[in-house]
Amino acid sequence: METEYSHKRLVIWGTGNTGNAFYQKYKDSFLLNTCTSSEEVIKPIEDLNAVHFADLDKADDFIIICSAYYEEIERKLFLNGWTFGQNYITSVFFEARYEKEYLGKRLLVSIGRCKIYQITKTLGTIPAFREKYAVVHFDQPNVCASENAYNFHKVRQCMEMLKYADIMLRPTTVSARLIADYKNLKEKASDQCEDISVSLPLFGSYWPQDTGRERDVAKWYISPFGRNLKAYCERDYILEEWIEKGKTKREIIESFSDKKFFDKEKVLYHHQETLERAYFWDRISEVKITDFIEENYQYKKLFCDRGHFSDLLLQEYIERILQYLGETECLEMLKDITFEDLVKEVGILPATESLIYPSTADALDLKFVDEQTKYRFQLADDTKSVTFREGLEMQIEYYMKARALLQLCYVDDSGL
Numbered sequence: 001m002e003t004e005y006s007h008k009r010l011v012i013w014g015t016g017n018t019g020n021a022f023y024q025k026y027k028d029s030f031l032l033n034t035c036t037s038s039e040e041v042i043k044p045i046e047d048l049n050a051v052h053f054a055d056l057d058k059a060d061d062f063i064i065i066c067s068a069y070y071e072e073i074e075r076k077l078f079l080n081g082w083t084f085g086q087n088y089i090t091s092v093f094f095e096a097r098y099e100k101e102y103l104g105k106r107l108l109v110s111i112g113r114c115k116i117y118q119i120t121k122t123l124g125t126i127p128a129f130r131e132k133y134a135v136v137h138f139d140q141p142n143v144c145a146s147e148n149a150y151n152f153h154k155v156r157q158c159m160e161m162l163k164y165a166d167i168m169l170r171p172t173t174v175s176a177r178l179i180a181d182y183k184n185l186k187e188k189a190s191d192q193c194e195d196i197s198v199s200l201p202l203f204g205s206y207w208p209q210d211t212g213r214e215r216d217v218a219k220w221y222i223s224p225f226g227r228n229l230k231a232y233c234e235r236d237y238i239l240e241e242w243i244e245k246g247k248t249k250r251e252i253i254e255s256f257s258d259k260k261f262f263d264k265e266k267v268l269y270h271h272q273e274t275l276e277r278a279y280f281w282d283r284i285s286e287v288k289i290t291d292f293i294e295e296n297y298q299y300k301k302l303f304c305d306r307g308h309f310s311d312l313l314l315q316e317y318i319e320r321i322l323q324y325l326g327e328t329e330c331l332e333m334l335k336d337i338t339f340e341d342l343v344k345e346v347g348i349l350p351a352t353e354s355l356i357y358p359s360t361a362d363a364l365d366l367k368f369v370d371e372q373t374k375y376r377f378q379l380a381d382d383t384k385s386v387t388f389r390e391g392l393e394m395q396i397e398y399y400m401k402a403r404a405l406l407q408l409c410y411v412d413d414s415g416l
Contacts, residue, residue, distance in 0.1 A: 005062035010033075011035065011061050013065045014067035015037045019067065023045050023048070029102070034050075038069070058087040063087065063088035064089055065089070065090045074153050093136060093160075106134070106166040107134045108120075108123075108169060109168050110135070110137045110169040110170070111143060112137075112169075112170055114350075116137070116171055119318065123135060126330055129330045138154060143158045144178060145177075158188075165189055168196065169321075172285040197286050199278070199281040202274075202277075203274060203303045204274050205271040205274045205275075205360075206354070206366075207306050207354055207360070239252065253393060257389060258358070259359050260359060260362075262363060267359070267360055268363060289316065293313070304350050353375040353376045355375055356373075372387060374386065374387065
């Protein structure tokens with residue numbers, strides 16, 4: 001690390017709680033005598049020199065961003081010619097580099113969406129793991145060029161951290177564009193960096209009503225201010241069709257609650273296809289999971305919806321990754337961790353669970369589903385625990401109101 005700033009003055013950007021905590025942690029290890037902030041009148045950390053940004057020089061100063069507003073600060077630095085890794089860094093990445101280079105930890109850089117994030121965040125809560133590993137995570141849409149939220153600053157950070165990484169943890173992918181994206185990122189890593197891909201199959205067996213067209217526009221989803229609606233994380237195409245046909249709420253509830261609603265043979269065929277796809281993912285992954293899913297899907301609820309796993313499956317992923325890394329001490333420590341409590345504390349499970357139809361449960365012989373089975377539903381700022389019938393009634397009401405509202409709207413094709 002010293003090569004980047006051995007001849008420079010270290011400057012803490014941020015004089016609030018984060019900046020103060022950083023100073024207290026590293027003041028005995030580094031020469032920290034200067035701070036700055038975005039305020040006109042800077043309140044310095046203890047007796048540090050307060051310097052305005054306009055008086056800093058990227059040739060002579062190295063900034064460590066210690067602020068919740070790091071993205072805005074980064075944009076300002078970028079527009080003024082500063083470069084991540086060369087004359088500034090964020091406190092999170094500074095700490096990861098410090099732990100690797102001064103404390104001898106292995107640096108694990110994870111890249112992916114919510115499931116990889118859940119795995120990474122959980123690994124970071126295991127004391128024995130954190131004693132050996134420094135962990136940083138990047139959101140896949142931000143760093144993969146084929147995604148929809150590509151961010152130059154995040155890409156620069158990711159490539160810089162990969163130069164020092166011992167492990168790159170990522171999801172297995174069969175998309176040609178994503179394969180190219182990850183290959184490009186891997187080329188920025190050192191030759192010693194181990195590329196570990198994790199099999200993360202979609203599991204549609206519990207939800208044959210979800211046909212898997214996840215990229216379709218969800219016409220009933222209304223997102224005010226551009227934010228995703230959290231009430232129903234998966235579309236129910238059959239429910240939409242019944243509403244389109246003019247069925248009443250009572251007709252829908254009674255029919256959907258019937259154990260013969262779905263044809264058993266079709267449900268079983270759908271389940272077999274799901275497992276075959278999952279085993280394919282396993283074949284091209286270092287960390288595999290489908291054997292566990294096949295053995296346990298009837299007895300334990302492994303998924304909250306077809307794309308998000310439960311705390312039980314999360315625990316299995318953690319164990320398999322630790323086994324792959326040969327971390328026996330961490331595996332022993334897992335015996336003392338209650339994952340259900342852990343995920344609640346960390347807050348990494350989806351806010352809403354998809355309903356499992358009684359006919360699906362009957363066809364697959366799901367032991368954990370009955371009339372009193374509870375599902376987690378988030379509505380506005382409140383989370384409720386509801387039965388199938390209660391949750392279905394709430395969904396129907398929402399879909400019907402959304403449909404009525406959308407009938408008052410029009411499509412603007414003007415291009416303006």
